[in-house]
Amino acid sequence: MKALKEKLMDSNAGYAAVFGKNAELSSIPAKKLAILTCMDCRLDPAEFSGLSLGDAHVIRNAGGRASDDAIRSLVISHKLLGTDQWFVIHHTDCGMEMIDNSNMGELLSESLGTAILDREGWKNLQRDGGSEEGKFINWLPITHQRNSILEDVKRIREHPLVSEKISVYGFLFDVKTGRLEEIKD
Amino acid sequence: MKALKEKLMDSNAGYAAVFGKNAELSSIPAKKLAILTCMDCRLDPAEFSGLSLGDAHVIRNAGGRASDDAIRSLVISHKLLGTDQWFVIHHTDCGMEMIDNSNMGELLSESLGTAILDREGWKNLQRDGGSEEGKFINWLPITHQRNSILEDVKRIREHPLVSEKISVYGFLFDVKTGRLEEIKD
Numbered sequence: 001m002k003a004l005k006e007k008l009m010d011s012n013a014g015y016a017a018v019f020g021k022n023a024e025l026s027s028i029p030a031k032k033l034a035i036l037t038c039m040d041c042r043l044d045p046a047e048f049s050g051l052s053l054g055d056a057h058v059i060r061n062a063g064g065r066a067s068d069d070a071i072r073s074l075v076i077s078h079k080l081l082g083t084d085q086w087f088v089i090h091h092t093d094c095g096m097e098m099i100d101n102s103n104m105g106e107l108l109s110e111s112l113g114t115a116i117l118d119r120e121g122w123k124n125l126q127r128d129g130g131s132e133e134g135k136f137i138n139w140l141p142i143t144h145q146r147n148s149i150l151e152d153v154k155r156i157r158e159h160p161l162v163s164e165k166i167s168v169y170g171f172l173f174d175v176k177t178g179r180l181e182e183i184k185d
Numbered sequence: 186m187k188a189l190k191e192k193l194m195d196s197n198a199g200y201a202a203v204f205g206k207n208a209e210l211s212s213i214p215a216k217k218l219a220i221l222t223c224m225d226c227r228l229d230p231a232e233f234s235g236l237s238l239g240d241a242h243v244i245r246n247a248g249g250r251a252s253d254d255a256i257r258s259l260v261i262s263h264k265l266l267g268t269d270q271w272f273v274i275h276h277t278d279c280g281m282e283m284i285d286n287s288n289m290g291e292l293l294s295e296s297l298g299t300a301i302l303d304r305e306g307w308k309n310l311q312r313d314g315g316s317e318e319g320k321f322i323n324w325l326p327i328t329h330q331r332n333s334i335l336e337d338v339k340r341i342r343e344h345p346l347v348s349e350k351i352s353v354y355g356f357l358f359d360v361k362t363g364r365l366e367e368i369k370d
Contacts, residue, residue: 011235019363050196
């Protein structure tokens with residue numbers, strides 16, 4: 001059986017064979033749009049918002065949070081490449097609602113391996129020696145779905161490096177229906 | 186003419202109408218894969234590596250860099266959702282090769298608005314008052330395309346919160362051909 005890496009390289013060879021006119025796309029997003037959303041495997045922002053290759057910057061992290069690094073990326077997106085509409089899209093059933101900084105730190109201090117979630121909470125399958133480093137990180141957990149969207153829009157909106165000319169909108173993507181809902185104050 | 190937001194909501198309504206069995210997808214990536222890549226508008230990681238919805242976590246930022254926030258996301262990806270193969274994918278003609286920390290800080294201190302690149306370098310179109318904040322940020326510029334991939338793979342590989350059981354691979358995506366090339370030491 002082929003390993004995952006080889007399978008993906010095979011798929012990519014097929015993609016490259018029909019790449020054609022995509023070679024002419026500009027690095028400047030045609031729709032002047034940047035999307036910040038979660039890394040979740042059930043989300044495909046180009047698909048769920050009907051975008052074509054070349055239309056938008058897509059920034060993704062755990063939770064779709066307005067982390068310092070997301071803001072670094074957004075500021076570059078406007079400053080160097082001219083996007084002026086930014087969509088912050090969180091989603092239902094997000095893993096970031098199921099942790100907090102305390103249990104992430106504890107879990108990682110016992111083991112770096114994958115934990116499982118049962119009725120009593122997260123449990124490590126092994127206790128093979130982890131790292132205390134996890135206790136010094138803000139994992140950016142989400143305690144309230146809609147508030148986290150409003151907070152992230154607000155953080156971006158009020159950031160000293162974000163121009164007033166940029167429009168920032170918040171959305172919730174429902175993983176059970178595929179639907180986007182705008183979330184406003 | 187409809188505004189961008191309304192157009193995207195219309196497209197999304199069409200997507201939701203045929204969402205169907207996607208509602209049953211697990212939050213656990215079927216291919217146990219996480220991809221870290223650039224926000225660039227010419228990249229669609231699901232397309233160029235032949236992935237389906239539900240297969241992989243996708244983390245994206247300016248440059249596809251192994252920032253602290255990318256590592257936060259990757260560690261969550263393995264610890265809570267079991268991914269064990271991570272692909273770091275940078276690309277040719279990346280905007281991060283065209284800046285350094287010094288000119289980003291200077292440009293932003295003059296204006297928050299979009300700058301243009303000409304033969305003499307980046308220039309602000311306005312000087313309408315920016316912010317000194319940009320001088321205190323590491324923008325994670327790229328000085329050497331292939332080295333930046335190797336450095337990022339190394340940072341992830343050696344991070345105290347990354348399990349030895351995870352495979353980390355580096356790739357370069359060519360925006361002129363659509364082709365992925367593995368980059369190794």
